[in-house]
Amino acid sequence: MKAGIVGANGYSGIELIRLLLNHPQIKLEMLISHSTNGENIQDIYPHLTGVIEKTLEDFDADELADRTDVVFFATPAGVSKDLLPECLKRGLICIDLSGDFRLNEAQEYTDWYHNQPADPTLLNDAIYGLAEINRKQIEGARFIANPGCYPTATLLGLAPVLTHDFIDLNSIIIDGKSGVSGSGKKAITGNLFSEVNENVKAYKLGQHQHTPEIEQTIAQISGEKHPITFTTHLVPMTRGLMCTIYATLDQGFSTRELLDHYEKFYEKSPFVRIRPLGTWPSTKEVLGSNFCDIGLNVDGRTRRLTIISVIDNVVKGAAGQAVQNLNIIKGWDEQTGLSFTPIYP
Amino acid sequence: MKAGIVGANGYSGIELIRLLLNHPQIKLEMLISHSTNGENIQDIYPHLTGVIEKTLEDFDADELADRTDVVFFATPAGVSKDLLPECLKRGLICIDLSGDFRLNEAQEYTDWYHNQPADPTLLNDAIYGLAEINRKQIEGARFIANPGCYPTATLLGLAPVLTHDFIDLNSIIIDGKSGVSGSGKKAITGNLFSEVNENVKAYKLGQHQHTPEIEQTIAQISGEKHPITFTTHLVPMTRGLMCTIYATLDQGFSTRELLDHYEKFYEKSPFVRIRPLGTWPSTKEVLGSNFCDIGLNVDGRTRRLTIISVIDNVVKGAAGQAVQNLNIIKGWDEQTGLSFTPIYP
Amino acid sequence: MKAGIVGANGYSGIELIRLLLNHPQIKLEMLISHSTNGENIQDIYPHLTGVIEKTLEDFDADELADRTDVVFFATPAGVSKDLLPECLKRGLICIDLSGDFRLNEAQEYTDWYHNQPADPTLLNDAIYGLAEINRKQIEGARFIANPGCYPTATLLGLAPVLTHDFIDLNSIIIDGKSGVSGSGKKAITGNLFSEVNENVKAYKLGQHQHTPEIEQTIAQISGEKHPITFTTHLVPMTRGLMCTIYATLDQGFSTRELLDHYEKFYEKSPFVRIRPLGTWPSTKEVLGSNFCDIGLNVDGRTRRLTIISVIDNVVKGAAGQAVQNLNIIKGWDEQTGLSFTPIYP
Amino acid sequence: MKAGIVGANGYSGIELIRLLLNHPQIKLEMLISHSTNGENIQDIYPHLTGVIEKTLEDFDADELADRTDVVFFATPAGVSKDLLPECLKRGLICIDLSGDFRLNEAQEYTDWYHNQPADPTLLNDAIYGLAEINRKQIEGARFIANPGCYPTATLLGLAPVLTHDFIDLNSIIIDGKSGVSGSGKKAITGNLFSEVNENVKAYKLGQHQHTPEIEQTIAQISGEKHPITFTTHLVPMTRGLMCTIYATLDQGFSTRELLDHYEKFYEKSPFVRIRPLGTWPSTKEVLGSNFCDIGLNVDGRTRRLTIISVIDNVVKGAAGQAVQNLNIIKGWDEQTGLSFTPIYP
Known part of the structure; x- marks a missing residue:
């Protein structure tokens, strides 16, 4: 299965890279970043030297639909509300790590995020990806609002x-x-x-x-x-x-x-x-x-x-839970690619 | 006024040194430490090099009574309950930074500290040194139980x-x-x-x-x-x-x-x-x-x-409040020797 | 292949646990710790809860020879010099993470470690496991002195x-x-x-x-x-x-x-x-x-x-290089079990 | 003696505030900050609440000459080279904490700072304020280039x-x-x-x-x-x-x-x-x-x-040495206002 990451340049984005590189079912195909598009990810994050060679690309829903099956949105609040619907309508599985689709009531988003909410008709389509609680609804879903940390x-x-x-x-x-x-x-x-x-x-x-x-x-x-x-x-x-x-x-x-x-x-x-x-x-x-x-x-x-x-917060509170949700969606073992022993000390 | 510190070797002890060296009314006379007695304080704490030259001494209530007017006990729980009464009966002002005299009920000490309490007849003599609240009782007191952090x-x-x-x-x-x-x-x-x-x-x-x-x-x-x-x-x-x-x-x-x-x-x-x-x-x-x-x-x-x-926690939660209490006891301006601007960043 | 770790209770020991659990060719069989023998490793290190269930055992060369094929010594200086030879003579592959067998001259060990050196006849048997430099000598070796950090x-x-x-x-x-x-x-x-x-x-x-x-x-x-x-x-x-x-x-x-x-x-x-x-x-x-x-x-x-x-220092400077050495000894791909992407940030 | 600080909003600036407030010969009169002028310093740095009440002002050489005797420049590289000469010509003692006047050769400044140098005729007027080495030249000076950390x-x-x-x-x-x-x-x-x-x-x-x-x-x-x-x-x-x-x-x-x-x-x-x-x-x-x-x-x-x-680095490497230099200039005891015991731990 091929994956894209929108917002690959942020901390949740690079954590998704770490996790997906370790996932036996996933090929990491596209790294999207508006602000650093055209740069090589390892020039921005030298810890990825020799681990992944990819040029960051600008967002293009058609391109994503052509080349990937699942898209993770690791973007700041207010970004995925516009971009994600484009991917959704092209049939991609969409997992949003931001808060844009978590609240059912558009008004609550406005009140607490002080920002324009997403299209209200979409808010109820998003499955709240609290994996341990909502497993049943997540199975086979195509649109996940990944919980906050x-x-x-x-x-x-x-x-x-x-x-x-x-x-x-x-x-x-x-x-x-x-x-x-x-x-x-x-x-x-x-x-x-x-x-x-x-x-x-x-x-x-x-x-x-x-x-x-x-x-x-x-x-x-x-x-x-x-x-x-x-x-x-x-x-x-x-x-x-x-x-x-x-x-x-x-x-x-x-x-x-x-x-x-x-x-x-x-x-x-x-x-x-x-x-x-x-x-x-x-x-x-x-x-x-x-x-x-x-x-x-x-x-x-x-x-x-x-x-x-x-x-x-970067794993279970963001990228890890997103991958866990994908595992549940696809019916894979929930732990696939996620069996990291904590690093101690 | 001459001061002694029992437990000068611990973190509250060395903070008392820092504060009392800055106090215009105090001469730091005796540093007491059972475990390191005979050593020079600056060999243990090189940051005090050139700031104070003192040999740590063992506890001796008579010596303290001879050479000092006020004694600070910066000792672990369970130590001052035995040593402080010796100083008190020799007429010294005693300020205890440990928990030994804070609780009025001996049983509560036993329950929460899992240790032998101090002589119950002394527990009510100690004034609880929460300076901002108990100023009136602190004025002129001779025996302070300095609050915990x-x-x-x-x-x-x-x-x-x-x-x-x-x-x-x-x-x-x-x-x-x-x-x-x-x-x-x-x-x-x-x-x-x-x-x-x-x-x-x-x-x-x-x-x-x-x-x-x-x-x-x-x-x-x-x-x-x-x-x-x-x-x-x-x-x-x-x-x-x-x-x-x-x-x-x-x-x-x-x-x-x-x-x-x-x-x-x-x-x-x-x-x-x-x-x-x-x-x-x-x-x-x-x-x-x-x-x-x-x-x-x-x-x-x-x-x-x-x-x-x-x-x-080391200043207002320990050594600083102890000095503040002494200031109140003696009727000096409460801020004497304590006008430190916070260090930032 | 079955592995034992002597000194499993220290920081290099638990890092070996993390790495070996991720190694497809290794079964972690024995965790040895003299000081905490009889305890469950996850009671000492709760981060291992649900990751590994093992009781720490005391050192017993016969037991190790019975149950394992390779033994890692993650012990403080001065310990493996006595224990490792017992394993070596029982035919086990021995990888020593301490400094006991790194120096060829016993006198240098005495001079710098201020301690009794290992049996001088063994010092030249140990292959210095600086993997990138000594690959040839490491291949097929049975006794590795893993380099210091x-x-x-x-x-x-x-x-x-x-x-x-x-x-x-x-x-x-x-x-x-x-x-x-x-x-x-x-x-x-x-x-x-x-x-x-x-x-x-x-x-x-x-x-x-x-x-x-x-x-x-x-x-x-x-x-x-x-x-x-x-x-x-x-x-x-x-x-x-x-x-x-x-x-x-x-x-x-x-x-x-x-x-x-x-x-x-x-x-x-x-x-x-x-x-x-x-x-x-x-x-x-x-x-x-x-x-x-x-x-x-x-x-x-x-x-x-x-x-x-x-x-x-805990990976390439200790446990990681030890596993890398085992990979080379066994002719496995050098990266087996070691493909961790650095954690960032 | 009245002092002004140009660049009071930066880390060296607020350290100068801490030190000068403790100095018996100095009254802190003006805090200058171009970017935050008009704001109260304690709104930006709440640790100064109750310690100093001052509104940040914009740079004005005449105003500084009217109200102060000494000006400290705690500005980024490239700022004091233009502002300081204005104060110097109005007879103020000027102590520059930046690198603008430390190098005698203008070309070296260009080569290493990649920036326009100060007026070369002024470069030799600045006394390099390495107090322990240049005490003699500092005594009575009016223009100090305070050394880098x-x-x-x-x-x-x-x-x-x-x-x-x-x-x-x-x-x-x-x-x-x-x-x-x-x-x-x-x-x-x-x-x-x-x-x-x-x-x-x-x-x-x-x-x-x-x-x-x-x-x-x-x-x-x-x-x-x-x-x-x-x-x-x-x-x-x-x-x-x-x-x-x-x-x-x-x-x-x-x-x-x-x-x-x-x-x-x-x-x-x-x-x-x-x-x-x-x-x-x-x-x-x-x-x-x-x-x-x-x-x-x-x-x-x-x-x-x-x-x-x-x-x-913020004290002896910046603000502290600047105050030490002023002490030497004025013939005060070198330690005036600088007798801080290190904070430990």
């Missing part, structure tokens, strides 16, 4: 208690911590080493664009719509994302009981790993891999559940 | 809403992020660069020994005792601590109104800085200084208040 | 000018910079995050134990023995090693001419990548991979050549 | 052997390692956290603009002009700079003898600290201070001297 960690952490109605939906608080690669390769002051290093920074309080995406999926799983509190922090590392999730339990479960429940819930999900009682995952333990690791703690004094959920 | 950031962040009964005391959740210096100079695997770098790690969920300290002070300020949820995280930086604090508001305050309230509450506290609407502090913005910077956000959708409170 | 980067950087006598052998100066993982998982103060972060530190000037290893191989390649100047620095990163190598050219080569010479010299070495004129590699560009990237600059004003050579 | 560390490291003709001037090799703050607050891809973190990068081989500055001063001290080899590396830290300097000794000195010589050479220079035999400084040991720490090693086998010289 924070929603992935949050929703995988919450799903087992949402589906079983174990928590007070009004009590959900998500405290997110992310490495800087999550904000991409933009040359802005706030992403400079001297500004980020030896620093923890809270940002976009009450305004993060992943908020409606999380709320929408919580509503779909639980059947009820409730606002959440979601706070994001930038921590001085490149890759890695942790969501510390707080919720009040409806009943007096022990940590042990919930761990068993989580183990069972994810027993057919090879990328979700539940940590033993009294231990919690750290972000480095999934670095470079498609794993989402989850640990739990119930505080009997407050009847509050704390969930620690970690991913590599 | 997480409690300092948390309680300064919460005090203005606690004193005015603005929040539901059952709703308090504290998500703490700390640099590694907070766990001292212990050579343990978990503190190695290769383990900490490019990593965020949650630890001691539901078991952190600062929990009862925070709860005790919340109860003292608000008049009611409630359990909190408190989660701590290690982030890959040396200095700096942030507490992201969540609480449900009893009334429909706006962020603007609460910011005004905080400004007024701290108008006579030069070390607390309130950030303007829509901005929040980051840890680097207080690095090397005694500031505690606070930012707020009210989410109208959930009526939840989020408080961002940051300190340099 | 600094020697690997240095010697691959120098080999093309050494074999052709292009430089003054008395002029060689090597300025090495390494991440902290190079010093292993030892819980010592000097490796603590708070000591390493935001710091560059020179260490062991004139005394680094890799000095005689570099000098010995330079002498073997060039035919002449000369002392080098070798200075090592610790930089605040986990993985990655750069050697900046200075040497005076005997003749007036241009950078362009030397680059062509290097390209040709390494044309059959898939893991060595030569950078184009005017560009030089950085350590991150090889992270997680077995590449050694090299860039050159000739300063016409001083007739001095500067060589920049980078590796991932 | 690499030249400061290099020249202080070399001066004692240059003045006494102890080394072969053709043998000097300087391997520099710098934190990222050295390249300022420019929002360029190469300075992004994701690109710099976990990375060591060599840059500008044979082309660094500090090369002619170092060569010119070596020639002034030694009386002979020789080209040097100078290689610079970016390491993943914010502040700190180390130069590892290699030179062949003309005579067979021991490390001990040279250390004594260095101690004596710098006995009246409070900011230079010589490390004891067998120890070498690390960059963190001078962080936030104006110290330059130096360690030595003679390798008897090669008769080569290795000098390790470290500074905080």
Whole structure:
């Protein structure tokens, strides 16, 4: 199967290159980048020297339709909404890593992204590619909205208690911590080493664009719509994302009981790993891999559940989950091309 | 005034050296370290070359009483409970940076520190040195239990809403992020660069020994005792601590109104800085200084208040607040010797 | 083919696990660790959860001979010198990642390692596993002394000018910079995050134990023995090693001419990548991979050549080169199981 | 005395603010920034909240002459060459932190900075402010070209052997390692956290603009002009700079003898600290201070001297040395306002 990457020049784009080069069913055919078209990818990213020889090309839907079967959009918000429909109508499988097709309501996109939404008639065509939860809908799909990094960690952490109605939906608080690669390769002051290093920074309080995406999926799983509190922090590392999730339990479960429940819930999900009682995952333990690791703690004094959920934001939070979705679409083993052991230390 | 430091060899100890060398009223007379006694401090810490020439001495209460007026205990948990009473009975001003005298109930110490508590009759003699809140009791005191780093950031962040009964005391959740210096100079695997770098790690969920300290002070300020949820995280930086604090508001305050309230509450506290609407502090913005910077956000959708409170854990969270307490005890200007501009970048 | 790892608990050991799990010809059979024998590897390294289930075992040469075909020694200096001969005499292929068998002269080991050397009769049996240079001797060998991290980067950087006598052998100066993982998982103060972060530190000037290893191989390649100047620095990163190598050219080569010479010299070495004129590699560009990237600059004003050579110290500088050596021994494609694209960013 | 800072918005500019606020003889009167004029400095740098209240102003030489006595130029290359002469002719003391007036030969500036040089008639008026070496010329001067960061560390490291003709001037090799703050607050891809973190990068081989500055001063001290080899590396830290300097000794000195010589050479220079035999400084040991720490090693086998010289690039390598120069100009104690103990850890 032949693949193209639109936005091959960004961090999610080059991670897709790393993953797809390792995929036995995929031939990487086209690398698309508007801003650097005509350049050789290894001149921009010397780590790809001898690994892949490709010239970046400009976007051309006909060309993509001629030469590829699946197109990944690793583009900033506001780009795929215009380009992806062109590929879709030419029969290509489209997997969008941006937020353009994740929200069902166009108005929510406008409110949180402060930008023009995609064609509303297309919004409901996109399957939300949270692989562990939506496997059935993803099988055979042609159009995937790949989840955001924070929603992935949050929703995988919450799903087992949402589906079983174990928590007070009004009590959900998500405290997110992310490495800087999550904000991409933009040359802005706030992403400079001297500004980020030896620093923890809270940002976009009450305004993060992943908020409606999380709320929408919580509503779909639980059947009820409730606002959440979601706070994001930038921590001085490149890759890695942790969501510390707080919720009040409806009943007096022990940590042990919930761990068993989580183990069972994810027993057919090879990328979700539940940590033993009294231990919690750290972000480095999934670095470079498609794993989402989850640990739990119930505080009997407050009847509050704390969930620690970690991913590599560039893999499970972006490129890895995109490839996982393609595997599910095609009926391949979900782990095909994704069996990376985390790099440690 | 002559000062001695017990535990001069640890990170809080050497920070006390830095601060006291800059203090116009203090002569640093004795550096005490049991493990390295007899060594020159600059052989252990070459950054002190030419700054201070002192041989580390073993603890001797009589010697301290002869040569000093005030003793700072920058010792690990479980040490000052035995040594400090010896200095106290010899008439020295004692400022304890460890947790040995912070909790009023000996049983709580046993429960959370898993260690023998100090003599219960002494526990109530120690004034809890949260300078901005307990100034009156600190003035003229001789025995200070200097607050922990997480409690300092948390309680300064919460005090203005606690004193005015603005929040539901059952709703308090504290998500703490700390640099590694907070766990001292212990050579343990978990503190190695290769383990900490490019990593965020949650630890001691539901078991952190600062929990009862925070709860005790919340109860003292608000008049009611409630359990909190408190989660701590290690982030890959040396200095700096942030507490992201969540609480449900009893009334429909706006962020603007609460910011005004905080400004007024701290108008006579030069070390607390309130950030303007829509901005929040980051840890680097207080690095090397005694500031505690606070930012707020009210989410109208959930009526939840989020408080961002940051300190340099080694300064305001330890050595700096200890010196501030001495200033208050002696009636000196609170900022004496502490007017450090944060180092940026 | 079945493999065992002695010292599986250290950083080189777990990297061998990552690489061998990815190797199509290898079954990882035994993980040996004296200090943690009886524990499950995933309890010590949670990143291996679901990736490998193995109990660490104590060293037993008979057991190894029964169950494995090749044994990797990822042990600290001074361990394999006693254990490896036991495996060798039982017919196992032995690959030693430590320095115990790299030096031909026992006295040099004593002088630089300050420790008892291995049995001198065995020292000449070990093939020095610098794969790109010693391929012929490695083919079919049973006993490999895997090169040190600094020697690997240095010697691959120098080999093309050494074999052709292009430089003054008395002029060689090597300025090495390494991440902290190079010093292993030892819980010592000097490796603590708070000591390493935001710091560059020179260490062991004139005394680094890799000095005689570099000098010995330079002498073997060039035919002449000369002392080098070798200075090592610790930089605040986990993985990655750069050697900046200075040497005076005997003749007036241009950078362009030397680059062509290097390209040709390494044309059959898939893991060595030569950078184009005017560009030089950085350590991150090889992270997680077995590449050694090299860039050159000739300063016409001083007739001095500067060589920049980078590796991932845990891969090409340790575990990766060990696997590469096994591939060569067995006549497999040199890249088998080692085709990792560097992780970027 | 009243001071103005041109370029107050950059990293050297805000460091000057930190230092001058601590200076008992200086009142900080004007902060000049063309790009952010009209803004409040604390809105751009919240760490200055409550520390200084000042609106940034546009450059106006008359205004500066009216309101200040000394002007610091913390501007990028190519700016002060036009602005500074305006201040000079109005009788202001001018201290230029940029490279515009450091080179005596206009042609060298053109060759290495690839930019228009300053008025050649002014180049010889500027006193090169390497405080420890040029104290006599600096006393009473009105126009200082403050040295670059690499030249400061290099020249202080070399001066004692240059003045006494102890080394072969053709043998000097300087391997520099710098934190990222050295390249300022420019929002360029190469300075992004994701690109710099976990990375060591060599840059500008044979082309660094500090090369002619170092060569010119070596020639002034030694009386002979020789080209040097100078290689610079970016390491993943914010502040700190180390130069590892290699030179062949003309005579067979021991490390001990040279250390004594260095101690004596710098006995009246409070900011230079010589490390004891067998120890070498690390960059963190001078962080936030104006110290330059130096360690030595003679390798008897090669008769080569290795000098390790470290500074905080933003203090001794920029703002701190500028203030030190003002102290010398005015005849104040050289340490006035500069007695910062390094921040550790």
